[in-house]
Amino acid sequence: MNNILVTGSTGQLGSDVVKELLKRGYSTLSPNRSELNLCSEDNIRNYILNSNCEAIVHCAAYTQVDKAEDEKDLCIKINATATKHIAKCAKILDIPMIYISTDYVFDGTKDGKYTENDETNPINIYGESKLAGEKYVQEILDKYYIVRTSWVFNINGKNFIETMLRLSKANNQLSIVNDQIGSPTYTKDLSRLLVDMLETSKYGLYHATNEGYCSWYEFANTIFKLANINIDIKAINSNEYASRAKRPMNSKLSKDKLIEYGFKPLPHWEDALKDYLIRRGDLLI
Ligand SMILES: NC(=O)c1ccc[n+]([C@@H]2O[C@H](COP(=O)([O-])OP(=O)(O)OC[C@H]3O[C@@H](n4cnc5c(N)ncnc54)[C@H](OP(=O)(O)O)[C@@H]3O)[C@@H](O)[C@H]2O)c1
Numbered sequence: 304m305n306n307i308l309v310t311g312s313t314g315q316l317g318s319d320v321v322k323e324l325l326k327r328g329y330s331t332l333s334p335n336r337s338e339l340n341l342c343s344e345d346n347i348r349n350y351i352l353n354s355n356c357e358a359i360v361h362c363a364a365y366t367q368v369d370k371a372e373d374e375k376d377l378c379i380k381i382n383a384t385a386t387k388h389i390a391k392c393a394k395i396l397d398i399p400m401i402y403i404s405t406d407y408v409f410d411g412t413k414d415g416k417y418t419e420n421d422e423t424n425p426i427n428i429y430g431e432s433k434l435a436g437e438k439y440v441q442e443i444l445d446k447y448y449i450v451r452t453s454w455v456f457n458i459n460g461k462n463f464i465e466t467m468l469r470l471s472k473a474n475n476q477l478s479i480v481n482d483q484i485g486s487p488t489y490t491k492d493l494s495r496l497l498v499d500m501l502e503t504s505k506y507g508l509y510h511a512t513n514e515g516y517c518s519w520y521e522f523a524n525t526i527f528k529l530a531n532i533n534i535d536i537k538a539i540n541s542n543e544y545a546s547r548a549k550r551p552m553n554s555k556l557s558k559d560k561l562i563e564y565g566f567k568p569l570p571h572w573e574d575a576l577k578d579y580l581i582r583r584g585d586l587l588i
Pocket residue numbers: 310311312313314315316317335336339340341342361362363364365366381403404405406433452453454455456460
């Protein structure tokens with residue numbers, strides 16, 4: 304396989320997918336927004352159909368969960384409609400496509416872990432748009448991977464870890480939500496799995512996150528402990544934290560299917576966090 308098209312290569316996940324592909328000797332196409340604008344069907348068709356690409360890893364998305372509540376049309380256009388156009392191109396070219404989706408397709412009311420067979424019921428616009436993207440991919444393609452992940456962090460990204468480290472410099476106390484449970488996911492680990500997937504034909508819908516589960520409060524606690532930052536953090540409930548979009552309380556995704564299909568699971572999120580902080584220079588070994 305060559306000329307693997309990675310959308311969203313300026314983003315957290317896309318940038319690591321490109322790195323992982325190059326590391327394994329594949330050539331990539333990593334257009335930026337002005338070369339491949341997801342708001343334009345013509346641009347998508349012209350770019351992809353003339354690209355000679357042999358697989359697509361579709362990482363680009365509208366990811367501002369709160370803002371999406373006020374920009375529904377734009378969010379649907381980027382996450383659902385553009386995904387439909389990309390899937391149609393993959394169909395014409397007869398090439399595999401990976402679509403990255405989210406834990407936010409669920410409402411979070413289940414007791415226990417969500418499997419790939421559980422009923423979806425998004426509770427915010429972003430989740431709705433990502434689920435619509437999943438449905439297009441499933442309707443249009445046979446050779447697809449839909450990979451639902453959660454709480455993504457990348458070394459150069461705008462993510463929860465960076466927010467915590469920044470806030471700790473300006474505050475003596477922080478209040479962090481303790482009743483939403485999920486799995487932080489390191490793009491370096493997820494990218495390895497996505498490229499492993501591309502090297503097989505085990506198409507389908509998968510859940511993929513780092514191992515282990517925590518609340519945002521537990522995640523923050525571990526960040527500060529590892530980075531040796533002394534700060535008072537207070538556990539609060541979601542209803543004490545004002546946010547525009549509702550978020551699922553339970554975002555625990557079961558990864559049993561990954562193991563069943565012979566894929567190597569991702570490391571525990573605490574190991575991923577350690578690697579992140581070491582690379583960032585905040586954890587000495
Ligand atoms: N972040 C999370 O916690 C999380 C959780 C679950 C699932 N996911 C999914 O994981 C995937 C990767 O997320 P991420 O955190 O890596 O995203 P990200 O860092 O926010 O990057 C989004 C990427 O999409 C591109 N993009 C946005 N609108 C575009 C448009 N109209 N045309 C072309 N490109 C556009 C951005 O380009 P610019 O740099 O030009 O803006 C950027 O490269 C997404 O599918 C997301 O839905 C993310």
